[in-house]
Amino acid sequence: MRAERPPKQQELLAAIDGWHANVLTESDALWLKDQLRNSEQARRIFIEYGDMLASLAFTGEGDLEESADILLTRVLEAEERTSRRSSWQRVGVGAALTVTAMLLLGVGFLCLPSAGSPKLAAVPSTVKALAVAVVTDLYTQPGKNIAVEVIRDAVATHGLRIGTALLANDELRLEDDQSFLELTFTGGARLVLQGPAHLVVGAPLAARLKAGRAVGFVPPEAVGFVLDVPGGIVRDLGTEFAVDAASGNTQVSVLTGVVECELGSTHEERKLARLDRGAGVRMEPSSGSFVPLEGLPKSLSQIVEYHTGIVVVRGEAEFVAMEAPLPSEAGKFPSSLAQIYPERQYIFVKRGDDPKQLLLTDAKGNPGTNAPFISKVVPESPQPGEQASFSVDSYFLRARAPTKTPLVITGSVTFRREIVAALTTTDALSATDEAMARPEFAADWKEHANRSRGSDEGSDRVTISPDGKTLTFTLQASGAGDEMRILVRHGTPSEVALAAPVAGSP
Amino acid sequence: MPQIFSPYETAGDPRPPTPTRAVRSSGDEGNEEEFIRLLARSYRSIYSYAQTLVPNLADAEDCVQEVSLLMWRKFDEFGRDGNFSRWARGFVRRVAKNHNRKKRPHYLALDDDLIDQLGAMQGGIHEILELRRAQLAECLTKLPAADWRLINDYYQHGESVEELSRRTGRTSAAIYQALRRARLALFRCISQNLGVL
Structure with missing residues (x-):
């Protein structure tokens, strides 16, 4: 020895x-x-x-123990139901435990590289507790059915719905280019896909985009989310970013925050690019380089709009993914198009005694000190199940003719969620600047309050579609310009989907 | 084509009927629930322990299944105030010893005395292992992209070395070497983060 x-x-x-x-x-x-x-x-x-x-094999499965508890119970129940149909119950709990263990191995230790690993034809989809991600939104053009193929354990199926749980290694193929799908990962990150796209769900903090376009939103608790893309990886450091891997070399753009890109080169030397807000690169692994992009690629504008809450903008209008210029700066950006800007999110409101009236509140529904405002509230009475206090996201629309010659601008914007109010009067806009626009906006307006800014005058027309999601406008914009603020029901999609029971089979 | 995404239970659906068990009487249902709860909580550490003592993955899985059954049969003897994980580790050692005695060639199996020694060590560093697991995710993000992808493909997506070799055009030996390099880098990263290197 x-x-x-x-x-x-x-x-x-x-x-x-x-x-x-x-x-x-x-x-x-x-x-x-x-x-x-x-x-x-x-x-x-x-x-x-x-x-x-x-x-x-457990990486990213931090809650497996707790999840396994639920899984085991459900598996035993499922086995019991199966056994009743197949007279298998005489096998007893020992076999059930073995099956349980196999399922745990099949799910928790997904695909450990062992020839002897038990192979499962399918894990019960009711095992929501072990979901790596949940489908939290789906959209396709009106009148069409969304075409999504899901491949699990080499078996393809259709019928994905909001609330469908996805497990590690599930593959999604979204076919139509006018379709969008949003996933919320259990780690907290949200990923929107625009068809055609091919994605493999990885772990609560990881996914692989094989092809297509995606936008990721990564809240602080999900920092470190990794999106494996053709040519490298995108590691999110708390941000919103957009990726175009539809064709050619992958392009990455940062909307807010910071991401780190790494080229998937086999060379020993790591090629990293750290991107801040507004920056973008094209990944070129063959030459081992990043090529800077100027602005957001056009190919990503539609998915960014969707991610921001807008499904489609039609007519003489465009979505601008930045804060609205201040009133004093508005003259610098005249356009023959109406421009729609995102404003603050998650603003709490409640209906007043008059259902057409909305009051600003705090998160608990207590009235704030701000003056109440009245405008076109849609619908004019509370919706079934509507809570006393709810939250909205604000969008700002500005139409300003490039010359003093009046210009009629017509267009529409369709949101993902219902429009709660369109504030079209100068008074209503001014009363809500402080709560809904960026901080310096209200003060700037007060210094330049020498004109009307509403969109409710003369031949201005604003209507909201019966489903409450599309606002159509015809504005007579002159040098002074027309403005309106659109309040859309806030939907943290994961809350919406996870709270709702999911019904229906494919 | 099989339906993978069957409908979830809706809020209004009745709960499925309570299972009945053939082996034990219906009076043992609470016992069974308790066992499942404890097993689920300890499953990860049981599996990790088994894999340490029986390195071949397929063998480790067999051991864990055997341990689960043995523990269920002996569950009446488990003191409810006791430590389930520690109790389980005793079964893992016993099953691992039995397994290793049959292992050929024997030099690739741990001897009984080593299993006992390792068991004593494992019980003593339980909290350190928890700390190390907590560092793993962060260290994975520090791997070079190529290594991260390889580890991900191998462990998370379950691709074999042969599959990886075919797909990437690298030799199997190169894949083995890259995996080994990545694992060692991860281990060192974890140790460095904890200040033990």
Whole structure:
């Protein structure tokens, strides 16, 4: 027996790795055993290394223990129902536990590279607790059915719905180019896909975009979300970003926050690009370089609009993914198009005694100090199930003719969620600037309050569609310009989908 | 074509009937629920432990299934105030020893005395292992993209070395080497983050 001495860690680690990979020669295996018998440090590293390997398959499955609890119960129930149909119940709980263990291995240790791993034809889709992601929104053109193929364990199926849980390794193929699909990962990140797209769900903080366009929103709790894209990876550091991997080299643009891009080169040297708000690059792994982009690629404008809450803008209008210029700056950007800007999100309101009246409140529904405002509230009475207080997102629309010659601008904008109010009067706009626009907006308006800014005068017409999601306008815009603020029901999609029971089969 | 996405239970649906068990009497249902709860909570550590003692993955899975059954059969003997994970580790050691005695060639199996020694060590560093697991996700993000992708494909997507070799055009030996390099980098990163290197 050797005298006790700490083994060289490099040698030891190499031997332990070889042990776990089953590739040690006899002499190396005996050497390792000798180390384990005689060195506490060796035993400790051996345990730690083995534990790391087992944990690799669990990465991102932090709540597995809790989830497994639910899974086990459901699996046993499902097995019981199956057994009643097949007279299998005589096998008893022992077999049920074995099946349970196999299911856990199949789900929790998804696809560990073992030839002996149990293969599952399908994991019960009712196992929502083990979902890696949930479908939180779907959209396609009116009158069309959304075409999404889901591939699980090499079996393709259709019939994805809001609320459908997805497991690790599920593949999604979204076919139509006018279709959008939003996933909310259990890690907190949201990913919108625009068809045609092909995505593999990875883990609560990871996915692989094989092709197509995507926009990611990563809240603070999901920082570190990784999107594997053709040519590299995008690692989100808390932001909103857009990716175009539809054709050619992948393009990445940052809408807000910061992302880190890494080229998927096989070279030893890591090629990283850290992108701030407004920056973008095209990844070129063949040359090992990033090519800077100027502005958001046109190909991404539609999905960015959708992500921001707008499904489509038609007519003489355009969505601008930035804060609205201040009133004093508005003259710098005259356009023959009406421009729609995103404003603040998650503003709490409640209906007043007059259902047409909306009052600003705090998050608990207590009235704020702001003056109440009245405008075109849609619908004019509370919706079934509507809570006393709810939240809205604000959008700002400005139409300003490039010359003093009056110009009639006509267009429409369709939102993902219902329009709650369109504030078209100068008074209503001014009363809500402070709460809904960026901080300096209200003060700037007060300094330049020498004109009417409403969109309710003369031949101005604003209507809202029966489903409450499309606002159509005809504005006679002159040098003074017309403005309106549109309040849309806020929907944290995950809350909407997860709170609602999901019904219907494909 | 099989339906994968069957409808979820809606809020108004009745709960499925309570299962009845053939092996045990209906009076044991609470016992069973308790067992399932404890097993689920400890499953990850049981599996990790088994994989440490029985490195071949398929063998480790067999062991875990055998351990689950053995524990269920002996569950009446488990003191409810006891530590279920520790109790489970005893079964893992016993099953691993039995398994390793049959292992050929034997030099690739741990001997009984080593299993006991490792068992004692594992029980003593339980909290350290938790800390190390917490560092793993962060260290994965620090891997070079190519290594991260490889680890992801191998462990998360379950691609075999042969499949990876075919898809990437690299030799199997190169894939093995890259995997090994990535695993070692991860291990060192975790240790560095915890200040033990």
